[in-house]
Amino acid sequence: GQQVMQIPQYQHVQEGEDFTTYCNSSTTLSNIQWYKQRPGGHPVFLIQLVKSGEVKKQKRLTFQFGEAKKNSSLHITATQTTDVGTYFCAGRRGGATNKLIFGTGTLLAVQP
Amino acid sequence: GAVVSQHPSWVICKSGTSVKIECRSLDFQATTMFWYRQFPKQSLMLMATSNEGSKATYEQGVEKDKFLINHASLTLSTLTVTSAHPEDSSFYICSARESYRGTAAYERVNQPQHFGDGTRLSIL
Numbered sequence: 001g002q003q004v005m006q007i008p009q010y011q012h013v014q015e016g017e018d019f020t021t022y023c024n025s026s027t028t029l030s031n032i033q034w035y036k037q038r039p040g041g042h043p044v045f046l047i048q049l050v051k052s053g054e055v056k057k058q059k060r061l062t063f064q065f066g067e068a069k070k071n072s073s074l075h076i077t078a079t080q081t082t083d084v085g086t087y088f089c090a091g092r093r094g095g096a097t098n099k100l101i102f103g104t105g106t107l108l109a110v111q112p
Numbered sequence: 113g114a115v116v117s118q119h120p121s122w123v124i125c126k127s128g129t130s131v132k133i134e135c136r137s138l139d140f141q142a143t144t145m146f147w148y149r150q151f152p153k154q155s156l157m158l159m160a161t162s163n164e165g166s167k168a169t170y171e172q173g174v175e176k177d178k179f180l181i182n183h184a185s186l187t188l189s190t191l192t193v194t195s196a197h198p199e200d201s202s203f204y205i206c207s208a209r210e211s212y213r214g215t216a217a218y219e220r221v222n223q224p225q226h227f228g229d230g231t232r233l234s235i236l
Contacts, residue, residue, distance in 0.1 A: 033225070042205055042230045043156065088155060100207070100225055101193065102156040 004091050004103040012109040019079050021106035023072040023089035030092050032065055032072045033100065036084045046074075079110045115141050118228030126236055127198060133191045133231045135206030142208035146188040146225070147181065150203040163188045186211065196235045205230040216223045 003026045013019050018043060023032065031050045033042035047056055049065035055064045062075040072089055089103040115138040123131050133218055135145055143164050148156040160170045170182035178200075180192040189208075193200055206228045 035227075042227050045224070045226070090156075097124070099161060101158065101159055102148075105155050107153075 004089060004101050005107065006089060006103040006106050008106055009104065010107045010109070012111065013079050015081060015110050015112050016078050019076040019083070019108055021074050021087050021089075021108075023074075023091075023103050025070045025091050027093055028069050030069075032069075032089055034063055034072075034074055034092060035088045035102075035106075037086050041085075042110070043082045043088060064093075076108075081110050081112050084108060085111050113224045114208075115209065116206065116226045118206050118227040118231055120231060121229055122232045122234075124234045124236065125196065128195055129235075131193045131205070131233060133179065133193075133197055133233075135189045135191070135208065135228050137187045137208040137210075137226070140208075140226075141186040141211040142189075143186060143211040144184060144209045146207040147179070147189075147191050148205045148207065150205060150230075152203075154156075156205060158190075161212070193233065196233070197234045201233055201235045203230050203232050208236055 004023050007022050011019055031042055031048055033048045034046040036046055037043045045071045046061050049063055052069050053067045054065040060077045064073045066072060074087055086105045086107045090100045092100055117136045117138055119134045125131060139174040145162040147159045149159050150156045158171050159174045159179060160168045162168045162181045164183045164186050170176045178194055180194060184188040207225050209225045
């Protein structure tokens with residue numbers, strides 16, 4: 001079945017350092033979404049990417065959708081302690097499929 | 113913004129009990145709702161897709177007689193864990209996708225999906 005993998009599984013950075021998580025799908029995606037989940041919380045929607053090669057920015061966060069629409073990345077510049085949490089990508093295939101398949105997630109720890 | 117209310121947020125009950133979890137879209141209509149399950153330190157696993165007025169579509173390996181889903185209105189879906197056992201203990205999260213009244217399938221499947229706060233189920 002469709003799989004969405006993320007690397008790394010876990011990253012520990014010093015506050016101020018940059019962070020990147022990569023998302024790879026075994027199949028082409030119609031769109032990809034990114035979520036952040038704080039410990040004990042529920043996933044919170046961050047952004048959706050739809051177009052091939054699309055790049056979107058939200059303050060210190062930069063999201064990219066690959067040209068082949070099978071991979072994506074999230075880059076955080078100058079991490080802060082408030083960035084702590086697990087970042088999930090979630091993708092949908094094209095056509096009538098309406099399922100959102102979550103990636104394996106990357107847990108970010110930020111040391112002050 | 114769109115709000116999805118999930119209730120209860122925490123349940124502790126004895127083995128053999130059936131537990132009902134409600135998922136409501138508060139300020140939008142949701143033709144489709146999704147039920148996920150998340151084990152500690154793991155990703156969200158889709159259990160089933162719930163469509164208003166029709167039977168739910170279950171993912172492979174999910175027992176439909178164990179996890180009963182009802183989506184009787186455009187704002188409410190329920191998940192009932194029947195005869196729950198300790199191995200059913202988990203974090204259950206619902207998600208609702210805004211209804212789209214147009215005809216473009218592309219737009220319909222790309223409507224925003226909003227998550228509830230989740231329900232922590234502990235079976236003793």
